[in-house]
Amino acid sequence: MQFSQPVLLKSDQRGVSLAELLLVIVAVVFLVLLLGSIPGSVNLIGRSRQQSVAREIIAREIENKRSVTYINLTPGETQINDSRLGFLPGGEGKTIISDCDPLESPAICPNGESIKQITVIVSWKTAGKDTAVKVQTLISEGGLN
Amino acid sequence: MENMKEKGQIILILLLVMTVALGVGLTIVQRSLTDISTSTKVEQSSRAFSAAEAGIEKALQGDISSVNFPDAGSSASINPPVFLPELNQALEYPPVGKEEIAHFWLADPGSAANPPAAYYTQNSIDIYWGTPNLSVSDQAAIEVNVVHYGMSGYLTKKYFFDPDDLRNDQNGFTQITCPNYTISTSFGPNRSFSCKATLDLSGIGTLMVARVRLLYTGVSQSVALQPLGGCGSSCSLPRQAKVYTSIGTSGETQRTIQLFTLDKVVPFYFDYAIFSAGPIEK
Numbered sequence: 530m531q532f533s534q535p536v537l538l539k540s541d542q543r544g545v546s547l548a549e550l551l552l553v554i555v556a557v558v559f560l561v562l563l564l565g566s567i568p569g570s571v572n573l574i575g576r577s578r579q580q581s582v583a584r585e586i587i588a589r590e591i592e593n594k595r596s597v598t599y600i601n602l603t604p605g606e607t608q609i610n611d612s613r614l615g616f617l618p619g620g621e622g623k624t625i626i627s628d629c630d631p632l633e634s635p636a637i638c639p640n641g642e643s644i645k646q647i648t649v650i651v652s653w654k655t656a657g658k659d660t661a662v663k664v665q666t667l668i669s670e671g672g673l674n
Numbered sequence: 675m676e677n678m679k680e681k682g683q684i685i686l687i688l689l690l691v692m693t694v695a696l697g698v699g700l701t702i703v704q705r706s707l708t709d710i711s712t713s714t715k716v717e718q719s720s721r722a723f724s725a726a727e728a729g730i731e732k733a734l735q736g737d738i739s740s741v742n743f744p745d746a747g748s749s750a751s752i753n754p755p756v757f758l759p760e761l762n763q764a765l766e767y768p769p770v771g772k773e774e775i776a777h778f779w780l781a782d783p784g785s786a787a788n789p790p791a792a793y794y795t796q797n798s799i800d801i802y803w804g805t806p807n808l809s810v811s812d813q814a815a816i817e818v819n820v821v822h823y824g825m826s827g828y829l830t831k832k833y834f835f836d837p838d839d840l841r842n843d844q845n846g847f848t849q850i851t852c853p854n855y856t857i858s859t860s861f862g863p864n865r866s867f868s869c870k871a872t873l874d875l876s877g878i879g880t881l882m883v884a885r886v887r888l889l890y891t892g893v894s895q896s897v898a899l900q901p902l903g904g905c906g907s908s909c910s911l912p913r914q915a916k917v918y919t920s921i922g923t924s925g926e927t928q929r930t931i932q933l934f935t936l937d938k939v940v941p942f943y944f945d946y947a948i949f950s951a952g953p954i955e956k
Contacts, residue, residue: 552685556692563699570706577706577713584713584720591724642735648746664721665743667728669735673933 576655579617583651583662586611590624590649591666599670602645604628609651617653624649643670718747718927725750726922726931733918734935748924758860758915762904764802765911766859768934769894770886776897777939779914780820780881789823789882793912797876800900803888804837804868806854813837813868814891815847819945824879831878835871841890859898860915867898885945914938 590609594602609622625648629638638644644667652661721743728741729750741750759765767776780799785791803816815836822829836847852869859865875881886897903909918933 549685553688556688559692560695563695567699567702570703573706573710577709580713580717584717588720638732638735638737639739640737642732642737644731644735662717663746664724665728665746665748666724667731667741669731672731672734673727 572656576660579653579655579660580662582613582616583620583653586613586622586651587649587662587664590622591647591664594624594626594647595668595673599643599645599668599672602626602647602668604645609649614651617651619654620651621653622649622651644668714925715927718925719929721746721748721924722750722922722927722929723931724748724922725924726920726929729920729922730918730931730933733920734933746924748922750920750922753919753921755916755918757913758917759911759913760860761907761910762901763910764800764857764859764898764900765915766861766865766896766898767886769896770888771894772888772892773942774887774894775942775945776886777936778884778886778899779912779938780884782912783914783938784912789828789880792880793907794881794901794910795908796901796903797874798902799873799875799884800870800902801873801884801886802855802857802867802870802898802900803886803895804852805893805895806866806868808868808893808895810838812891812893813852814888814893814895815841815845816869816871816897817887817889818873819885819887820873820875820878821882821885822879823882828882829879833871833873835869836890837869838890857898857900859900865896865898867896883940885940887945 586609589611604626606623606625609624611622614620614622627646627648629642629644629646646665646667648663648665650661650663652659654660725741725743725746725748728743729752732738732741733752733755738752738754740752743749765778767778770776780794781790782793783790801816801818804814805812815834815838818833818835820831820833822831834845834847835850836842836845837850837852839849841847842849848871850869850871855867855870856864857867873884884899886899888895888897899911901910914936916935916937918935920931920933922929922931
């Protein structure tokens, strides 16, 4: 009678298990997605800085207009001359001063008050797209300035 | 018998790398979202502020209808102006700086007569000033110049008060203590001031104006004039100030501007001018 002898097994198998493979695939996909979103995020940070610069240019321009006497606020369009426009790619700025029009709807000055409307626009190009920030306010004769 | 001698740390290393990359990536993404959110809100705030200013400009022209800027995405609503002070109410001035003068009417500023008709006729009046709990070096002395009209024409009487003992020795001002006071004023209840003095107005002519200047301080501090008596208009300050409120809105952001105005204020150099019936020769 022969009995089966215990077999000495040496586990000398090389290779990658299925679980490890799946884990690596998940990790690689995850890293690719994460790294792919980083450039977009960095662009957003740049865009927010550009918005801040545009906003500061506009605020200064409005204060400059408020310091001018009312009679010297000539209706029309003028270009903004601010060195910070250089921080905006293709940056441009303009100020539009318009007399109050009682016939305009909705009327800013229905009773013909001495008020002028100031519109300040700063525009620039971001990734080939045109971006602009626009702020409007009023300046009256004998008002805040 | 199985001899399993499996060695390796690749999974641990992989997990470590993933964790670090996740941390870095999430930080960058979060920073960018926060930045863009903040800059958008600040931009809206700027638009709302400009709209609120536009509302104030319209209100100063007598028009309190709302303002709309559809192109800029902003608008402003304007509250009807509030006339101050009320009967027997203390009139508080916004913080007065070193070179500024707070001007209070004691006669009726709307009077067409010359001199203006009398309004406040009591023999004394309280003046409050100073921000509580300031350092000694920032506590202000006060100069009050009361202009009155009598038989000789327009005259002035000046009052000087100083809470600082050391300065009193040199400037000769009336010494007072400043234990802090809380009163109701035109700006609302529970308004706090550090000092108070009572001006004796007896024996002088028809009261016209009181002009108040803070001395020895570089910190802007509030000033209030409290009429005494509680008897009606002759115990009250005339209505002389208007407060305009404009609320600008852009997106989810609101900015509110309040403007305190006084009509018919004497120019600041009034207190430094020399008036003479004849030519002045040097």
